[in-house]
Amino acid sequence: MYVATYVKNIIYDVLKLKNQYNWKPQFYCKNDICTSINNFYSTYFVDIPDINGNSTSCITYTCIYENIDSNKCNDICDVNGIDYSCQCSYDTECLSNKCYKNHCVFNNETPIVHCSDSYSDKLFLGKSSYIYCGKPPNNPCEQGDECSSKLCMHNKCESVQDYGPSDSNGVQTGIEGSIIFAGIFIIIITLIIIIICCYCCKRRRNNRNQSNNT
CATH class of the missing domain: 1.20.5 (Single alpha-helices involved in coiled-coils or other helix-helix interfaces)
Known part of the structure; x- marks a missing residue:
């Protein structure tokens, strides 16, 4: 799978990034185009560029059907003390491409692609980092390889790894x-x-x- 990101209108293959010790790279991807994220705002929203470089804001905050039906999902998302609506009206507003009862829902048919730094501990060489793509944190999972963090606990993808070099x-x-x-x-x-x-x-x-x- 080719996964690219627009940075200053230049396409880079994020999967080729290795040993990025001075920053913790994270990306959200849609239609094989990725955008880098590095702030708390991206926990709920992200701007994804199209092939022409025009950005579209998408909701990254997602819930499961059971929580939506029982009104356990957030309608408002707090970003640095400012309240934003997390509700949707159309599928296209969701990065998961699925809007259910005004909430973006996890969608196995078109799962959100999240890429982040992962680490391996090689004999004699210590830890090294590489980019791994999968489901973002809090998405339902059955095994670690499904998640961008490669960590699945209690059927939920864990946060990105923070114990690397x-x-x-x-x-x-x-x-x-x-x-x-x-x-x-x-x-x-x-x-x-x-x-x-x-x-x-x-x-x-x-x-x-x-x-x-x-």
Whole structure:
């Protein structure tokens, strides 16, 4: 899947972003076009550009059918002390593309695509980061791979990972990896030298034995 984001009218493939230690990249995507998010406002709303770069505001706040029917969903969303309506009238107003009883609802047919920094812990190399795309936080899930955070608990996608490497960890990891590889290289060379020495000693011993026998 090609997932791109408009940044200053230039398309970048967000899946190619790796080891972004100085920021925690997050993206919301629609029709394979993504927009970066980095503020609390994006918890409820996001501006998604089309192929021509024209932005459309969409509601990211979503509920499940049961909570909507029992009036447990927010009608108003508080963003930095300012109240905004979270209600919808048309499917197109929702990033999930599904409006049910004036609320955006989770839609398995066209699930919201959320991409965020994820981390792997590689042997000898420490933690590294990469972009992973899936369902956003609070979406229903059955397993971690469905979620952008790769974390599914109590059938709900958890928040994005926050235990990854820092900016200094990137440099530190590189140094530690180099030291470890150098150590392994030295050990291998030492073992090779020991084996060669043992082989040579054995040959000399065999040659002496043959000479004595003759």
